[in-house]
Amino acid sequence: MAQIQVGDILPSVSLKFCPYDSSLKNACGIPQNLKTDSFKGKKVVIFGVPGAFTPTCNNNHLPEYHEKYSDLVNKGVDQVVCLSTADAFVMDAWGKWANVSDKVIMAADGNGDFVKATGLVQDLTKNGMGAVRSKRFAMVVDDMKVVYIGVEFGVSVSGATAVLAKL
Structure with a gap:
């Protein structure tokens, strides 16, 4: 499939x-569904990472979105979603x-349904990370319509600062 x-x-x-x-001691019980259809009528930032706890994802990508959350909300963002092909527990x-x-x-996009449907899938078997992994990306979705997408290796077009500049 072509990339979205x-x-x-x-x-x-x-x-x-x-x-x-709020209790960090509690592990996840039964994971819940998050349907992309629930983004209807909302402005949502979705950013995808190749792997939880991996160096760039953990040290740069996720922290920047957390730090700039209020700025995103002030620009009209209703939800910020971090997506990876890991399972919900990870x-x-x-x-x-x-x-x-x-x-x-x-x-969690554990089966890779989202990344496959959007063309944002990559094969990282050569790195020992599996055949179905998310590309590093960020997108702004407004009422289900993609209004920005940045796909890359680093975080220059998919980081929170780049997304804020596009809002």
Whole structure:
């Protein structure tokens, strides 16, 4: 599939997440569905990372979105979603470890349904990370329509600062 572009409608896909629990001791119970259809009528920033706890994702990408959350909200963003092809338990643990609280929804695309449907999938078997991984990206979705997308290796077009400049 071709990569999703500005002007495209976000595909209907179901992701998994663990609802935020203020007690860091509580592990995720039963992951809940997060359907992309729930973004209808909202402005949502979705950023994808190749792997939880990986160096660039952990040290640069996720922290910047957490730090700039209020700025994003002030620009009209309703939700910020971090997406990876990990499972919901890993995403929950990463969110707790990074202390993102309820600001960033840590969404799991465990089967790669979202990244495949949007053309944002990459094969990282050569790095020992598996055949279905997310590319590093950020997109702004306004009422299900993609109004910005940045895909890259680093964080110059997919980081929170780049997204803020596009809002």
